[in-house]
Amino acid sequence: MAAYKAMTQEWLDAWKEKIAGSQEYKEIAKNWEGSVSIIVNPDPDKGIPEPMYFFTDYWHGEVRDFMICDKAKAETAKFVMSGDYARWKQVARKEVDATKALMQGKLKLKGDLTYVVRNIKTVNKVIDLLCEIETIWPDGG
């Protein structure tokens, strides 16, 4: 399996492809509507000198835009999730459950929490598929 540098467009494309290719995702996410942006807080020691913004969009089991973006675009998403690089890395490596990180305040969410809870299986599936991508991280691992 090819390995991708984390937080690059290629990495996002690989993630998008994973999701698009999952029949299970299509079934689970048939009611999901809307975009999710991810904000990675800067951490110069880990090779992240500036904040990074990613925009991902999902619609009734289909996957739409998956792109690196600027702050303004990120803030247009239906849901905005932010956190430190180290936390996102733990989530993408399945070392920490995203819901738990959210409840512990290690990730922040802007958006309708009720909608997320209602569709928690969709959220979990998207993260599970991210965890399947072989990733090269800026600080190793």
Added chain:
Amino acid sequence: MVKGYAGRYLRVDLKEGRCSDFTVSEPLLHRFIGGSALGAKLYLDGFPLNADPLAPESPLFVMTGPMVGSGFPGTSRFAVCAKSPLTGIWGESACGGTFGPELKRAGYDGIVITGRAKTPVWLSVVEGEARLLDAAGLWGKDIYEATDLLKKGDPGLKVLAIGPAGENLVLFAAIGNDKGHFIGRTGLGAVMGAKRLKAICARGSGRLEKADEGRFREIHKAAALEIKESALAGSLHAMGSDANMDIGMINGDVPVKNWSIGEDFELSAALSGPTLSESYLTRAHACTHCPVACKRVVRVPDGPFQTEEGPGPEYETCSIFGTMIMNRNLAGVIKANELCNRYGMDTISCGSAIAWAMELFEKRALTEKETDGLDLTWGNIDAVLELLPRIARREGFGALLAEGSLAAARRIGGDAVDAVVHVKGLDLPMHDPRGFHGMGLAYMMSNRGACHLQHVVLATEQGMASWPQLFPMKDDYRGTTSEEKAELVFHSENYGILGNSLSICHYLTYCLRPETIRDAFNAITGFGYGFADLMVCGARDWTFKRGINNLLGVTQRDDVLPKRIMTPLKEGAGAGSVPDMERLKREYYALRGLDERGVPREGKLKELGLDELRERLYP
């Protein structure tokens, strides 16, 4: 006077119709702080342990802690304690609402009640004056009616009342505070009923003195910010505790069909927090001084389960009258909740008895002949709604269930006992230990029987909170392993039980940093406690209540999970997994300093400063 305390306790002798005040020494408050911990101390020191829980000489305690009435978020809690008529061991239950802060304002930290009134009475505690008043016009009324009648006479009263279930000594009878908050577990409503005490009402205008008002204000502001930023607080506000239904079903937390099925996503979707909010919520409601407002106010506008706007079900109730009995009609759950509220019954134990009966009905161990014509097929919520008043009134088959599921099963005999899911006689709350082994240990060791509120294991094991500054813990635990769980449970008990002494809501404990709670406690009391001091208070409380239970006959043989929980599920996140009971128990006993009999060792009692208990356990 010690800051944070009203400075006096009320003693009520119902036989003599007499009320008097007493005080508790400062050193005792330093050791036990308040709440149920202090109740336990007063119980051991002053009352016969061998008395029947429903006998006049058995005391009932209503206790607050030093943070109650301070205005700090989540500190409207109060505890009611007694020897439990359901389990025969130490019983306690706590709730938020309005009564705790009002009792403090009325001039009392707690009330100790003994005796039995000749005729029904209610206790009025208004502006420092306590009086026993005739309750003839209230007896027989449900909790909503009694509360309305009492408030009609004095709208400022905060009411603590029992319903017909308490009057009829249903062994899981509850006590309701202002209709929406319940002392549910361990049957303490029956203790009030046995004393012919219909209600306790408080009103006052006193002000709590704090050790450092300025510092307290600063911490209060910081706490408000932490709550505002807490995703958990946001979730509780938006969906109430029933937010757990969707997530819990995925994680293997939610019991289905009397603990026999591992998952059913159609059920959880129909009964979830989002569904409740979208379909029936009229508004969120808060306990006194709480910015979270996790309580649901609901209304079913029409149909067979129509209800007026009123207190709605929490997660536990949605599970017990939903997933546990295979009922997917949320309006039916709301109706069952309303009936339990009105009659005054613990929804967990009441629903567990019904789920048990449904299982027996399916197996033909019970038929319509025994159930007085009720068709107790799984999911038949109509039959449940017919059955609830019969339980509260102890009519026919209802009288059998009014004894609690374990006693009912023993009366039926045979395999019926295997379908009861309890520890020490208390039915399990709605969190499956096969998905979370630490919770299994916590159920085994909780001093009131299977309990999710004598500790914070729900938060720590399921990852809602992480406090590495308080005790060694990881950000993320795997539920289906018993490794590393004994230590997690030990610390989570010490912190959670401490919250019960301080009288702070567990949800707020999850949302706030431990530093914030510690600093608020110190600003109120001036005790100057560090984390280590506070955790020792928690450990002392746990050990003290364990010692009382040992004196009441509890041994290591009682520290077991029921057969059903030790039977693996076939599906869901907990499939194929059961807690390693022996390992958990061995490791936990070592941490707690319990000997092979399950009794605290003398050295541990000395270490915790519990000489009075040592003298009783090692005469």
